[in-house]
Amino acid sequence: EVELVQSGAEVKEPGESLKISCKGSGYSFTDYWIGWVRQMPGKGLEWMGIIYPGDSDTKYSPSFQGQVTISADKSINTAYLQWSSLKASDTAMYYCARLVVLNHFDYWGQGALVTVSS
């Protein structure tokens, strides 16, 4: 059974760094892109970027380029989303999802709520 399990909720202060994770199981992790999607409170879905764990090829949405870093460790079937300096506007739910052939997201993680507040 394909499963993506994300790390837990985080509460951080502005300026702090953060790395959240997404662990895949039940399939060949290196054969599918993993994407990250942001959902701000009460708002819609925004695609942030994707990574191909097989070779770490990464593509970012222009809206998020330079704001976050997407990485993966294929030895432990885990993708990451990280910030070097959080802002209050980063407060959101973040989902990872498996992307089929740069087409559709067929499996999603449960989401990780990031709250940035002083």
Add this chain to the structure above:
Amino acid sequence: DIQMTQSPSSLSASVGDRVTITCQASQDISIYLNWYQQKPGKAPNLLIYTASTLETGVPSRFSGSGSGTDFTFTISNLQPEDIATYYCQQYDNLPLTFGGGTKVEIK
């Protein structure tokens, strides 16, 4: 970026009704469009890909059609468990982009 415009942003319908949501792309995306359902407090769930292909396990009351710039998503017989927000998403070009969502409520 390709802009995806969904309408309406919300709707209220009765159980058993036929519900239709439209999604318009800012440029021709062929059939490279998907539909997702997001129930409150849950992750999105893929319903339809490539404009009209039903994902495995999805009830047949859900359907999609369209090509080019204009797409339609239909729930043929609205059920109480269909209360959710529905999103379209294009994959013709990166960045992948979503529509703004349509919130479906029961009247």
